[in-house]
Structure formats: structure tokens, C-alpha cells
Amino acid sequence: MERVTRARLVGGLALLALLAGAASVAVGSAAIPLAHVVRALSGQGDPIERAILFELRLPRAILGLAVGAMLGLSGAALQGFLRNPLAEPSVLGASNGASLGAVIALYFGLAELHPAMLPIVAIAGAFAALGLLFVLSAGSQSALSLILAGIAVGTLAVAGVSLALNLSPNPFAAMEIMTWLLGSLEDRSFSHVALALPCITLGMVLVAWDSHALDALTLGEDGARALGVDLRRTRVRMLVGVAIGVGGAVAVSGAIGFIGLIVPHLVRPMTDRSPSAILLPSALGGAALLSFADVLVRVIPTSNELKLGVVTAFLGVPVFLVHLMRERRLW
Amino acid sequence: MVALSADRLSVRRARRVVVDDVSFAAEGGALIGIVGPNGAGKSTLVQALLGLVPATGAILLDGVPLAERSRREIAQTVAYLPQGQSLHWPLSVERLVALGRLPHLAPLSRISRDDHAAIARAMVAADVTTLAARVATEISGGERARVLLARALAVEAPALIVDEPLASLDPAHQIAVMDILRAQAARGVLVIAVLHDLGLAARYCDRILVLDAGRLVADGAPSAVLTPARLRETYGVRAWFGSIEGVPVVVPLTRDSAQGD
Known part of the structure; x- marks a missing residue:
């Protein structure tokens, strides 16, 4: 019984992610009929339409799916690993570190040297945050000390970003940083995909590797060790996986919040609630949700294109209101 | 049959000697009780036997030093029910019992048919099949104690160490749990149980270790050890x-x- 519903859940979410990806390819400011999309994908059709599809929309769709999957998966894994339902990729400071790296690249003009420069410095920022996290929480295996160290690292990174905004030489430079911080997948190319996808793939494998350890940790650290879990290795894999994967994701998309926080909460009621059972559904759900949000920013008519991070933040609020009402037994 | 021995085992915590020069050897097929006053070092002793706390002296599991075995190997050989186990996540009872199969699972693999059979056996033995779909954090203390015992039984390891398995159980379930431990020993499992009820210890155990202030002060048959x-x-x-x-x-x-x- 359980297996059937799980197969249905995973199948349903995979279909949803596929639809979202297809919508992301099909929808945009230039109206391209579906028949033309199909023709372009088979290597025929109008060269301008093909250029739009392959050089603008396809990389954007791939990044939407991959970044969403990484954020959803790492949120689900961290909630289990830290045994805290409010955990998300940013609690360990990796995404803030990546943001700081990107801001440094923008502030010092490194981003103008080469399109790949910003993402590379952003990934370096995620690793610097990870290194600091290891130094601060060394020797301790408790979830609380890890969360405290993560908050310290993340706050430091946010302070650095604020400093860059504060000291930016002119309003345009500050605006450029602010725009990046809002998060977007606009104008991304296959060079971004080539940079982010290996990071995200490696990150997802490392994070998902310890799914059994996450289940064992529901019995606490000693309980998990008595079940054969090597907590030190689990911790290294988890933290490195989040830093590489989320660092790679944030590097190309900017800071997109709430996906890692809300998606596990959305899929959890449809599973047996064990930490391992929500990993795959959260990855698929994250991919679908971020891709749909990315279609939404193109469809909603505003003078400037809406930023993705703004839309996901607005999506996050109702989910938490529902949880609050359930907690207070109002619903 | 599994063999577990400790030779001059000592554990220090914050400069205080908690387990002091304890030596004993045990083999499968016996139910061994560890008794002693609060703070005598009983729980620390069993944690040291599992390699969960740093200790000096030698611990041999099937003739191999514990330090040379991986956490996974130890977990496959010795199942452990800690004292006052806390639950950090609202798992269903069945999923909680299924955690006992983790030492046998390869990374990224899923629970097999054999695992399901072991889980079902453990749930029948601990009398918790009717609770299977309940949420483990929402059942009574006594029910939870039995569910956690089922979790330890589901490992189906050749050795089983249980720390105060009778806490918060009514008399009927106390006897039921001791019967389970007895049956495990009869099947060849080495069962080591930290107990407070001296009457049940005297009645069920083959051998009793008495711990006092970290030292092993008596070791033998209940009638020889439990004296006025x-x-x-x-x-x-x-x-x-x-x-x-x-x-x-x-x-x-x-x-x-x-x-x-």
C-alpha cells in the first residue's frame, strides 16, 4: 500500500516537474507556437525561434529544474539532519556565503571580466563559508552547535553584503548588487548550465547518500551511532554536498529563498514522514515549484520582469500560515 | 555464537572514574543482568561495550578488538536499546521499528522483503502490531518502551544490550519483556540487561553483575550474588x-x- 502511494507521489511530482520544464521552454516574451517549439527541437524551423529556444529558454528551463531540485533536496535533508523543521539551505551559511562571493565579484568589477567569473567567485564564497563552519563547529557533533555556527557564518556573510551596498561608489553599482540579490534566471546561457550542473549533481549525490543516517538520527546522535552510522563522515558529506550544490545553484540564480524551506513541508504529509522518504519528492517538488515560479515571473505583466526570489518569498508566506493554523488547531 | 569480553575496562568522564577496572566475559545463550545503585556506572559500562564512549582497557567482540571494527559491523552484531531513548521526529511506529534494519542496509538501498519479515517478527514479539500506524511520539510511555524494544529486536543481532527496558512498564508488560529477553537468550542470543528490579533480575537472569561506584563487586548466579x-x-x-x-x-x-x- 505504502509503496503504491509512494510510486504515485514520485510519478506525479516527476510529471509536474516535466510539465513545468516544458512550460518554461514554451512561455516567454516572444510568442512561439507549440508546433514551432516541437519543430525547432527536432532541428528544423525558423533560425531566430531556434536561437531563442536553445540559447535563452532551454538553459533557463534546465537551470530552473536543477536549482529547484537542489534547494528542495537540501532543505529536506537538512531538516532531517538537524532535526529541525525550520532548517533550510541558508541555515548553514552556504547560500549567504555564495551571495557574498557574487557581491564581491560585482563590487570589484570581476564580473565584467568574464561571464563565468561571478558564479566561480560565488562558489568560492560558499566554500569559504563551509570552511569557517567547520572551524567554528569542530569537535562538536550536536545539531545545535552546528546551527549556531551556521547562523554566525551566514550573519557574517550578510554583513559583508550590507557593507558592499553601503560602500558602493554609485547608485547604479548598488542597484546591480540588489538586482542580483533578488534572484533570477533571466538571460542565463549554457555556460551557466555547464558551471552549475556538475556542482548540483555532485551536491545532490552527496546529500542523498546518507538518507539512512537521516532516519537513524531520529533516535538522536547516540541512537544513530548505535545503529552503525559514522556521524563524522555523514556530517562531512552533508555539509560539503550542501556547500557545493547550493553554492553552485545560488551562483547562477542569485539568492532564491523559501524553496528549500517550504517544499519539504508541502510533500511531507503525503509520505510516511520519515526523513529519507521526503528526499526524492522534495527534489522533484522543488524543481516543479521553482520552474512554475519562473514561468509566473514571465507571465505576470509588470513594467520590469518580476524577480524569481520575490515570487518564491510570496509563495512561502501562505504555506507557513497554513502550518501555523494547523499548529493552533484552527484548521 | 557471539562472544563479548571486557578486560580491565575503565571509563573516565571529566576526571571522574565512572567505570573502574571492570573485567568479564560472556557468550551467546545467556541472559546477564547488570544491577547496582543509581550512578554506579551501569549505563556507561554498556555504552563502553558498544564503543559509544571512549574507554581504556580491551573489549573483544568475537575475538576482535572493538576499536578495529567499523560502527556498522558493531551495529550488525550488537543491538542496543538505550535508557530513556528520546524521539526527535514524529515517525510512525512501523517506520520506527524499521530503523532496526538500518545496520544491514547499503547506502541508497531500500528495505527488502527479508527486512519486512524481521520487522514483523519484532513487532509480534514486542506485542506492538496493533500500534503499527500510530505516530511514535503520540503513544503512551509504556507503549513507546515496547516499540523501542521492538526496534532493537528488529536488528536480529547475535547480541542484545538493553538499558532499563522495564522503566514505565506495568507489571504484566514487565514480565512480558523479561519473557522476550529470556526467549532471545534461549535462541542463542547474548542478552545483557541493565535492571533495577532485583526480584525480576533474580528470577530471569542466568548471571548477575553487581556494579558499585564503577567497580564490579560481584559476578555470578543470582542466588550467589543477591545476598542480604x-x-x-x-x-x-x-x-x-x-x-x-x-x-x-x-x-x-x-x-x-x-x-x-
Whole structure:
């Protein structure tokens, strides 16, 4: 019984992610009929339409799916690993570190040297945050000390970003940083995909590797060790996986919040609630949700294109209101 | 059959000696009780036997030093039910019992048919099949104690170490749990149980280790170990010893005034 519903859940979410990806390819400011999309994908059709599809929309769709999957998966894994339902990729400071790296690249003009420069410095920022996290929480295996160290690292990174905004030489430079911080997948190319996808793939494998350890940790650290879990290795894999994967994701998309926080909460009621059972559904759900949000920013008519991070933040609020009402037994 | 031995085992915590020079050897097929006053080092001793706390001295599991075995190997060989196990996540009872199969699972693999059979056996043995779909954080303390025992049984390891498995159980379930431990020993499992109920320990155990202030002060058959003099010395109590229908009975009566504070 359980297996059937799980197969249905995973199948349903995979279909949803596929639809979202297809919508992301099909929808945009230039109206391209579906028949033309199909023709372009088979290597025929109008060269301008093909250029739009392959050089603008396809990389954007791939990044939407991959970044969403990484954020959803790492949120689900961290909630289990830290045994805290409010955990998300940013609690360990990796995404803030990546943001700081990107801001440094923008502030010092490194981003103008080469399109790949910003993402590379952003990934370096995620690793610097990870290194600091290891130094601060060394020797301790408790979830609380890890969360405290993560908050310290993340706050430091946010302070650095604020400093860059504060000291930016002119309003345009500050605006450029602010725009990046809002998060977007606009104008991304296959060079971004080539940079982010290996990071995200490696990150997802490392994070998902310890799914059994996450289940064992529901019995606490000693309980998990008595079940054969090597907590030190689990911790290294988890933290490195989040830093590489989320660092790679944030590097190309900017800071997109709430996906890692809300998606596990959305899929959890449809599973047996064990930490391992929500990993795959959260990855698929994250991919679908971020891709749909990315279609939404193109469809909603505003003078400037809406930023993705703004839309996901607005999506996050109702989910938490529902949880609050359930907690207070109002619903 | 599994063999577990400790040679001059000591554990220090914050410069205090918690387990002091303990040596013993045990083999499968026996139910061994560890008794002693609060703070005698019973839980620390069993944690050291599992390699969960740093200790000096030698621990051999099937002739191999514990330090040379991986956490996974130890977990496959020795199942452990900690004292007062806390639950950090609202799992269903069935999923919680299924955690017992984790030592046998390769990374990224899923639970097999054999695993399901072991989980079902453990749930029947601990009398928790009717609770399968309930949420483990929302059941009563006594029910949770039995569910956690089922979790330890589901490992189906050749050795089983349980720390105060009777806490918060009613008399019927206390006897049921001791019957389970007895049955495990009869199947060849080495069962080591930290117990507080001296009557049940006397009645069910093949052998009893008495721990006092970290030291092993007595080791032998219940009748040889649980004596009025030993109880007065270790616990500071006078006790009534007897037998009802052939069942040994130990009833602590009063605190011994000579030991009182």
C-alpha cells in the first residue's frame, strides 16, 4: 500500500516537474507556437525561434529544474539532519556565503571580466563559508552547535553584503548588487548550465547518500551511532554536498529563498514522514515549484520582469500560515 | 555464537572514574543482568561495550578488538536499546521499528522483503502490531518502551544490550519483556540487561553483575550474588529474601541505618 502511494507521489511530482520544464521552454516574451517549439527541437524551423529556444529558454528551463531540485533536496535533508523543521539551505551559511562571493565579484568589477567569473567567485564564497563552519563547529557533533555556527557564518556573510551596498561608489553599482540579490534566471546561457550542473549533481549525490543516517538520527546522535552510522563522515558529506550544490545553484540564480524551506513541508504529509522518504519528492517538488515560479515571473505583466526570489518569498508566506493554523488547531 | 569480553575496562568522564577496572566475559545463550545503585556506572559500562564512549582497557567482540571494527559491523552484531531513548521526529511506529534494519542496509538501498519479515517478527514479539500506524511520539510511555524494544529486536543481532527496558512498564508488560529477553537468550542470543528490579533480575537472569561506584563487586548466579550482605553493602538496604511457588523473591524493606545519611 505504502509503496503504491509512494510510486504515485514520485510519478506525479516527476510529471509536474516535466510539465513545468516544458512550460518554461514554451512561455516567454516572444510568442512561439507549440508546433514551432516541437519543430525547432527536432532541428528544423525558423533560425531566430531556434536561437531563442536553445540559447535563452532551454538553459533557463534546465537551470530552473536543477536549482529547484537542489534547494528542495537540501532543505529536506537538512531538516532531517538537524532535526529541525525550520532548517533550510541558508541555515548553514552556504547560500549567504555564495551571495557574498557574487557581491564581491560585482563590487570589484570581476564580473565584467568574464561571464563565468561571478558564479566561480560565488562558489568560492560558499566554500569559504563551509570552511569557517567547520572551524567554528569542530569537535562538536550536536545539531545545535552546528546551527549556531551556521547562523554566525551566514550573519557574517550578510554583513559583508550590507557593507558592499553601503560602500558602493554609485547608485547604479548598488542597484546591480540588489538586482542580483533578488534572484533570477533571466538571460542565463549554457555556460551557466555547464558551471552549475556538475556542482548540483555532485551536491545532490552527496546529500542523498546518507538518507539512512537521516532516519537513524531520529533516535538522536547516540541512537544513530548505535545503529552503525559514522556521524563524522555523514556530517562531512552533508555539509560539503550542501556547500557545493547550493553554492553552485545560488551562483547562477542569485539568492532564491523559501524553496528549500517550504517544499519539504508541502510533500511531507503525503509520505510516511520519515526523513529519507521526503528526499526524492522534495527534489522533484522543488524543481516543479521553482520552474512554475519562473514561468509566473514571465507571465505576470509588470513594467520590469518580476524577480524569481520575490515570487518564491510570496509563495512561502501562505504555506507557513497554513502550518501555523494547523499548529493552533484552527484548521 | 557471539562472544563479548571486557578486560580491565575503565571509563573516565571529566576526571571522574565512572567505570573502574571492570573485567568479564560472556557468550551467546545467556541472559546477564547488570544491577547496582543509581550512578554506579551501569549505563556507561554498556555504552563502553558498544564503543559509544571512549574507554581504556580491551573489549573483544568475537575475538576482535572493538576499536578495529567499523560502527556498522558493531551495529550488525550488537543491538542496543538505550535508557530513556528520546524521539526527535514524529515517525510512525512501523517506520520506527524499521530503523532496526538500518545496520544491514547499503547506502541508497531500500528495505527488502527479508527486512519486512524481521520487522514483523519484532513487532509480534514486542506485542506492538496493533500500534503499527500510530505516530511514535503520540503513544503512551509504556507503549513507546515496547516499540523501542521492538526496534532493537528488529536488528536480529547475535547480541542484545538493553538499558532499563522495564522503566514505565506495568507489571504484566514487565514480565512480558523479561519473557522476550529470556526467549532471545534461549535462541542463542547474548542478552545483557541493565535492571533495577532485583526480584525480576533474580528470577530471569542466568548471571548477575553487581556494579558499585564503577567497580564490579560481584559476578555470578543470582542466588550467589543477591545476598542480604551484598544488598546491605551495595544499596544500603535490608531486604527480605524468599521464594513463592519456587520463584525467588527479593523485597527491599528498609534503608540500613548503618549506611543512612
